[in-house]
Amino acid sequence: MIEKKNLKDRTLGEAMQSQGISRRSFLKFCAATASMMALPPSMIPAIAEALEKARKPSVIWLSFQECTGCTESLTRSHTATIENLIFDSISLDYHHTLQAASGEAAEEAREAAMKENWGEYLLVVDGSIPTKDMGYSTIAGISNLDMFLQTAAGAAAIISVGTCAAFGGIPHAHPNPTGAYSVYDIIKMYGNSELDGISSASITNNSGGSVINKPIITVPGCPPIPVVITGVLTHYLTFGTIPELDHLGRPKAFYGQSIHDRCYRRPFYDKGLFAETFDDEGAKKGWCLYKLGCKGPTTYNACATTKWNNGTSFPIESGHPCLGCSEPHFWDGGGFYKALSIPTIDIPTTAVYAAAGAAAAGVALGALNKSKKSNADKKHTNTTIDDLEKE
Amino acid sequence: MSEIEFLNWVRGPAFEIATVIFVAGVIIRILEIFFLGRKPNLAEAKGSELSSGLHTIVSRSIPDRHTFKRSTFKIVSGYIFHLGLLVTIFFYTPHILLFKEIFGFSWPSLPSTIVDAFAVVSIITLVAVLIHRLRDRVLKFLSTPGDYLVWLLTILPLITGYIAFHRVGMTAPTLLAIHILSVELLLIAFPFTKLMHAFTLLIARWYNGAISGYRGVQS
Numbered sequence: 001m002i003e004k005k006n007l008k009d010r011t012l013g014e015a016m017q018s019q020g021i022s023r024r025s026f027l028k029f030c031a032a033t034a035s036m037m038a039l040p041p042s043m044i045p046a047i048a049e050a051l052e053k054a055r056k057p058s059v060i061w062l063s064f065q066e067c068t069g070c071t072e073s074l075t076r077s078h079t080a081t082i083e084n085l086i087f088d089s090i091s092l093d094y095h096h097t098l099q100a101a102s103g104e105a106a107e108e109a110r111e112a113a114m115k116e117n118w119g120e121y122l123l124v125v126d127g128s129i130p131t132k133d134m135g136y137s138t139i140a141g142i143s144n145l146d147m148f149l150q151t152a153a154g155a156a157a158i159i160s161v162g163t164c165a166a167f168g169g170i171p172h173a174h175p176n177p178t179g180a181y182s183v184y185d186i187i188k189m190y191g192n193s194e195l196d197g198i199s200s201a202s203i204t205n206n207s208g209g210s211v212i213n214k215p216i217i218t219v220p221g222c223p224p225i226p227v228v229i230t231g232v233l234t235h236y237l238t239f240g241t242i243p244e245l246d247h248l249g250r251p252k253a254f255y256g257q258s259i260h261d262r263c264y265r266r267p268f269y270d271k272g273l274f275a276e277t278f279d280d281e282g283a284k285k286g287w288c289l290y291k292l293g294c295k296g297p298t299t300y301n302a303c304a305t306t307k308w309n310n311g312t313s314f315p316i317e318s319g320h321p322c323l324g325c326s327e328p329h330f331w332d333g334g335g336f337y338k339a340l341s342i343p344t345i346d347i348p349t350t351a352v353y354a355a356a357g358a359a360a361a362g363v364a365l366g367a368l369n370k371s372k373k374s375n376a377d378k379k380h381t382n383t384t385i386d387d388l389e390k391e
Numbered sequence: 392m393s394e395i396e397f398l399n400w401v402r403g404p405a406f407e408i409a410t411v412i413f414v415a416g417v418i419i420r421i422l423e424i425f426f427l428g429r430k431p432n433l434a435e436a437k438g439s440e441l442s443s444g445l446h447t448i449v450s451r452s453i454p455d456r457h458t459f460k461r462s463t464f465k466i467v468s469g470y471i472f473h474l475g476l477l478v479t480i481f482f483y484t485p486h487i488l489l490f491k492e493i494f495g496f497s498w499p500s501l502p503s504t505i506v507d508a509f510a511v512v513s514i515i516t517l518v519a520v521l522i523h524r525l526r527d528r529v530l531k532f533l534s535t536p537g538d539y540l541v542w543l544l545t546i547l548p549l550i551t552g553y554i555a556f557h558r559v560g561m562t563a564p565t566l567l568a569i570h571i572l573s574v575e576l577l578l579i580a581f582p583f584t585k586l587m588h589a590f591t592l593l594i595a596r597w598y599n600g601a602i603s604g605y606r607g608v609q610s
Contacts, residue, residue, distance in 0.1 A: 167393075247562075248393075258563050272484055272502045291488060298398065298564040327564065329395045334402065340567065341485030342492045343406040344399060350407050351414045351493065358415035362422030369426060 012237070013052030026051075033234050036227070036306065037243060037253040050238035057237065058113050058121040060151055061095035064144040065137050065171040065180055066127030070162035071097050073223035093121070096139060107140045114154050122236070123155035123214075128164040128171045129186050132179030148183070149190060157215045157242055158183060160249070161229060166220035167248075167328035174332050184216055184249060215242050218249035220301075222325035227306050228254045248328070250300065259296035259322050262304035265289065278319065289316060293337035295324030398568040401575065409575035416582025417590060424594065436605050443604025444597035450610070451596050464523060468516050475513025479506055479549065503556070510553050517546045541584050547573040 030047040093113030130136040134143035160183040163169040171180035235243040243251040268288040275282035303314040324330040334344030484500040491497035551573045555566035603610035
């Protein structure tokens with residue numbers, strides 16, 4: 001217990017020393033983070049100083065309707081990187097995928113962390129939240145919705161990790177059988193509801209709080225890039241604030257540019273050189289994957305710059321088109337291998353039906369006009385002088 | 392509605408609606424023209440309708456010297472923006488993919504920078520065409536609201552396409568959705584406006600030539 005407390009009270013700088021991370025590599029990390037987040041180089045010492053002194057923030061990580069891909073992505077790293085260390089150093093007080101405890105013991109840990117750090121802890125959510133039937137997804141008998149609202153009430157900020165938490169993701173895809181919604185939508189729908197009625201709200205110091213005004217940072221991706229979340233945490237630890245966000249709540253530093261604009265295959269797009277299939281000459285030469293359904297032009301993410309697996313590559317570099325996984329409703333955007341300019345519906349069939357219907361209507365209208373004309377001809381009578389004199 | 396939902400809607404249901412109206416509208420209007428019928432010509436044919444009709448379809452594309460002198464601006468600007476439309480619509484890769492999806496075959500594309508240049512020239516020319524229409528008193532008098540609507544519906548896809556390609560002002564999905572929507576508006580209005588000339592042009596030219604051919608005179 002004493003050992004645990006000591007670990008918790010350690011600053012990041014102390015934790016790094018104990019892990020044998022050199023100051024040089026730490027400063028390199030700070031420089032890289034500053035550059036990624038589009039901060040001026042003058043901020044590097046400030047980042048280093050703030051990180052060294054930072055005490056581990058308490059983090060509660062809730063996983064709802066998700067596939068654990070986000071946790072896998074954010075925790076899998078083959079070498080002991082500083083990104084890893086930041087993950088290791090944050091007090092993950094509750095993460096039911098990673099923690100050893102289960103059942104009531106696990107819930108007690110969450111409640112204790114909430115009590116201890118009310119108003120200060122970061123709430124990380126992955127997975128979407130079902131609303132159709134509370135029984136669709138529960139943890140220790142608590143519905144996802146209740147658990148989220150209770151925990152969000154005392155959070156300093158909420159980080160929606162992964163496309164499911166950020167935008168609803170795959171569970172939200174048509175026809176959305178569980179009535180799944182993103183964190184942002186849930187806050188919009190239920191943010192004003194008083195928490196008094198919720199059974200375990202009394203565990204908090206501030207029961208009855210509203211969650212509506214909590215800042216929400218969305219870190220979408222299926223899964224999201226690990227370095228993006230460390231960047232967000234670094235920003236939070238350094239400045240005590242959340243980074244600048246775009247209209248979808250995504251940190252601009254990482255989601256400010258589209259994959260297409262930063263893609264190394266972009267010159268091929270401009271030259272009109274495309275891979276037609278996955279194994280043709282164009283594919284071998286690394287030409288643009290637009291025709292194979294690449295969603296890079298409408299997708300904002302940092303894959304093309306930060307890359308994956310310690311900077312090894314990203315999907316397009318591996319020869320596969322971007323799926324657009326960091327955008328809302330990417331699952332419902334037609335086929336993954338359908339180019340963006342192709343409609344999501346079967347246009348040829350629609351056109352054939354429309355043409356057949358129109359041809360039939362045209363012929364019928366023509367026949368109607370003809371019969372009208374011939375009727376008019378039949379009824380036509382010549383006016384004689386006698387007719388005119390009748391007046 | 393989020394921007395991707397908007398994009399999915401214009402790529403899905405909205406495209407379907409536009410296609411049905413465009414295809415059905417064009418076919419009904421063409422059939423309407425054909426079913427108007429012609430009274431049988433009792434005069435003896437003095438030449439071939441077919442060859443003269445086909446000849447006129449091509450020959451009327453070249454203005455005669457006097458017409459060219461009289462309406463130089465109209466003819467040159469008309470050619471420029473129609474050529475620009477031809478290149479931007481039919482030689483830009485994303486557009487060719489759409490045609491391939493519909494017709495099942497494709498053709499080579501041009502580099503996007505070249506298509507871009509054609510789009511810019513077309514936009515400038517269409518603006519010049521509008522200024523000319525407003526400044527020419529006779530043309531202005533003859534213009535109907537439908538003419539201005541057709542001008543707007545023609546220039547909109549060019550402008551929105553140019554902006555979507557260069558990503559100015561809004562996010563890429565929104566810009567692409569607006570561009571596709573502008574094309575859908577064009578498709579919907581097509582059968583009910585002078586845009587129908589794209590189809591009726593050939594019929595009218597052939598008919599003019601055929602009449603002359605039947606009479607045995609030069610068209």
